[in-house]
Amino acid sequence: MDYTSLIGYALALLIGISLGLIGSGGSILTVPILVYIMKVEPFIATAYSLFIVGSTSLVGGIKNYIDKKVDLKAVALFGIPSVITVYITRAYLLPLVPDIISIGSWSIDKNIVLMVLFALVMFTSATKMIRPKKQEEVQDTKPALSGLFIQGILIGLLAGTVGAGGGFLIIPALVLFAKMPMRQAVGTSLCIIAIQSLIGFLGDLGHTAMDWGMLLIFSAISIIGIFIGIYLTRFVPDKNLKKGFGYFVLIMAIYILIKEVFL
Numbered sequence: 047m048d049y050t051s052l053i054g055y056a057l058a059l060l061i062g063i064s065l066g067l068i069g070s071g072g073s074i075l076t077v078p079i080l081v082y083i084m085k086v087e088p089f090i091a092t093a094y095s096l097f098i099v100g101s102t103s104l105v106g107g108i109k110n111y112i113d114k115k116v117d118l119k120a121v122a123l124f125g126i127p128s129v130i131t132v133y134i135t136r137a138y139l140l141p142l143v144p145d146i147i148s149i150g151s152w153s154i155d156k157n158i159v160l161m162v163l164f165a166l167v168m169f170t171s172a173t174k175m176i177r178p179k180k181q182e183e184v185q186d187t188k189p190a191l192s193g194l195f196i197q198g199i200l201i202g203l204l205a206g207t208v209g210a211g212g213g214f215l216i217i218p219a220l221v222l223f224a225k226m227p228m229r230q231a232v233g234t235s236l237c238i239i240a241i242q243s244l245i246g247f248l249g250d251l252g253h254t255a256m257d258w259g260m261l262l263i264f265s266a267i268s269i270i271g272i273f274i275g276i277y278l279t280r281f282v283p284d285k286n287l288k289k290g291f292g293y294f295v296l297i298m299a300i301y302i303l304i305k306e307v308f309l
Contacts, residue, residue, distance in 0.1 A: 054083040058267040059274070062102050065239075066275020068175075068288055069232030070213025072099040072239070072268075074168050074295055077208070078302060081161070084260070088157040092208055093136070093250040094261055100243030101265045103236040106272040110233030117234045120224050121241070123194040124216065128202035128242045135206025136249030161306045164208045168299035171214040175292030193223040198238075206246050213239050229279075 057079050064071035073095045080091035110116050145156050197219040201212040213235045220231040 050083055050085075054079055055264060055267055057083065058098075058264045059271040061098065062106075062268040062271020062273070063275040063278070064271075064291065065099070065102055065213070065236065065268075066106055066272040067278055067282060068213075068291065069217055069235040069239075070171070071291055071295065072102060072213065073205075073208075074171055074214075074298070077164055078298055082305075084264075088160045089140075090254060092160065093247060093254050093256075094264075096136070096205070096243040096247040096250070097261055098265045098268055100240050100247060102268040102272050103243065104240035105269050106276060107233065107237035107240050109273070109276055110236060113233070115230050115233030116237050117220075117224065117226060117230060120194060120220055120226065120234050121237045124198040124219070125238045125241045127195050127198035128205070128212075128238065129245045131199050131202025132206040132242045132246035133249045135203055136246045137252070138249075140207070141253055158306050160208060161302055165299045165302040165306070167204065167208055168295050168302070172292045172296035172299060174214055174218060175288045175295065194219060197223065202242055205242055206249075212242075 057075070061072050061075045061079070064075060076095040076098050077088070077091050080086040080094055081088050084091075086094060107116065143156055146153050147156055147159060197215070201215050201219075204215070205212050216235045216238055217228075217231045220226045220234055221228065224231075226234065
């Protein structure tokens, strides 16, 4: 095992800590770490990300359920359409996309498209964490649980395409449409991410070769991290943490765009 792989495994701990603290950010860290440090091909990295984030979130979701911080009704309303969409995307839609996408005389590698799309998702995530909605605005909104169904489909499509759990979009949806307290939204988000990510991963099993040794070690370290993250929630102010993480994600998004588009 070389030193870059050791760095990658060490950073797996950060993925779990992020999920434990703010219920999101796992995939945003996982895909770049797998691609740029572990040297995994981008398309395969999105599949690995679904397993790593899904298994880590599952453990965190169970812990939050035990602590009574999970709304099972919201999990069902949001999770069912999300799971169906992410599975269809991974199993049937993405395999149809050719490795080289050609439009007339212009062509581009599918992996570059995936990484640029992922960077744009990261920009959206960073914006939502740096400039979050004020809680007072959310409290004036009546519950609209039906909106969770549509949100589930949209985020399932996003998760399937770029291997992102979508926690940075799920949490605002839960707070806005279900009027859910932030801590409960985090726990509920982890359950939804776990279900849609692991089901989405099943869609890759038939046509993607897996390095199970690396995948299981990486996931185990990430799971250790989520327990650390859940413990740290007792001491770290949520508002400051999300803003700081948002700036970090923004820097990573800029780096990916520069590397994929200009270098």
